[in-house]
Amino acid sequence: MVRVAVYGASGYTGLELLRLLARHPDTRVTALVTRQDEAPHVDEVHPALRGRFDLRLENLSPEQVAERADAVFACLPHAASAEVCRPLLDAGLKVVDLSADYRLTDRAVYERWYNITHPDPDRLGRTPYGLPELFRDQLRGADLVANPGCYPTATILGLAPLLEAGLISTEGITIDAKSGVTGAGRNPKPHLHFPEANENCSAYGVGAHRHMPEIDQVLTGVAGGPVEVVFTPHLVPMDRGELCTCYAAPVGDATTEQLQDCLRARYEGEPFVHVVPNPPGTKDVAYTNNCCVYAARVRGRVVVISVIDNLIKGASGAAVQNFNLMHGLEETTALA
Structure with missing residues (x-):
């Protein structure tokens, strides 16, 4: 115990x-x-x-x-x-x-x-960076783990397999991200008051959000070459949930099915990442440690959509998943 x-x-x-x-x-x-x-x-x-x-x-x-x-x-x-x-x-x-x-x-x-x-x-x-799906071996038995940010979790899980496989370019990646208001924490702030946040959608941290270098760092390691993303987060009027839509230039002629096959192959056997046949929504993962991902070829571009619950897979659930690996416990304990 x-x-x-x-x-x-x-x-x-x-x-x-x-x-x-x-x-x-x-x-x-x-x-x-x-x-x-x-x-x-x-x-x-x-x-x-x-x-x-x-x-x-x-x-x-x-x-x-x-x-x-x-x-x-x-x-x-x-x-x-x-x-x-x-x-x-x-x-x-x-x-x-x-x-x-x-x-x-x-x-x-x-x-x-x-x-x-x-x-x-x-x-x-x-x-070690606490994203088990990419760095599991480094997390086993570790004394300290850096739990990822919520936006990097969703974004990296969607893009990493395609970069690993060389199916998308390392240049020109754009991320349009949206999160519920719990992502801003519990301390009261004027823009989080109900009359401000309700029926409103607003961008923040444009060009200056602190998750951007974190995303760049991990994707650069995965791709084996420099990656610099353009990342823009948005606050949407819901309690929880996060949806990231990523746009990238394709390398080669990969079809939607080939992109999906790449994701499926990479995440086969992963307990919490699910490659879905249609674009997912935040309710698909609410109150779970799951991440749903989907990729498509659209007018000569690659579109990747990834959703998580920002409080669980984006924070506390990932922390428990990492804790389990650090202590040699079954990775899904308390999460499945």
């Missing part, structure tokens, strides 16, 4: 993570950590969890957490997460970090995009 602590348990990601851990047979949640001085019972913060955990959210030091737990899920903002992860890792705990702090391999790239000095730079480039 693995004793688990959760940092940032008060947010939407923390809620979904606790829902999954509540049914995980090989874990026992022993600490919920907050940066606030108050210590509310988890029932007060997440009424949906009433009766599942008799725990309070506490402002604990890393040393206190290390006494109570063997493993940690860090659901914290960038920089704050690495500040916590560093002493926990030094104390011998295993950590799944859901922030961006260990995803990028280049310190200069991180500091340019996040405009902050990295708190734990020595681990950059040595931390």
Whole structure:
């Protein structure tokens, strides 16, 4: 039985993570950590969890957490997460970090995009990227895993097999992405208020979204040559879900069926990635750890559509999937 602590348990990601851990047979949640001085019972913060955990959210030091737990899920903002992860890792705990702090391999790239000095730079480039479908062998037994961003998860799973197979060009990839408002977190912000978000669709982070270098980095590794995408996210008036439509130039004369066959071959046997015969929608994956992908040849271009639940496959579900691999457990535990 693995004793688990959760940092940032008060947010939407923390809620979904606790829902999954509540049914995980090989874990026992022993600490919920907050940066606030108050210590509310988890029932007060997440009424949906009433009766599942008799725990309070506490402002604990890393040393206190290390006494109570063997493993940690860090659901914290960038920089704050690495500040916590560093002493926990030094104390011998295993950590799944859901922030961006260990995803990028280049310190200069991180500091340019996040405009902050990295708190734990020595681990950059040595931390496996937590996308099991591409990097499973690196995740088994790891002490630290960088959980991917939600947009990179959907995008990379859709594009990576076609780049690996040389069916699409590394140049000119455009990503049109849409996500529900939970992707922006639980803290109130003016543009997330109901009168602002309802019946509205808006682009944000145009040319400056921090997931862009993460997508570039992973796809560059997959393709074996430089990839720079144009990535534009949009906020849509729904609670959860994410749909990414990617456009790429084909290499050769691959048909829709050949593109689909490439995806099917790459993901054969994968428990959570499903190649579907028609363009998928967000409801097809809601409340699951699944990703549905579809590809087509349209007027001389390749169109790839990928959907996930941003809170599960895009965050907490992927974190549990990685946790299972880190601890030698069945990968689908608590997720299937």
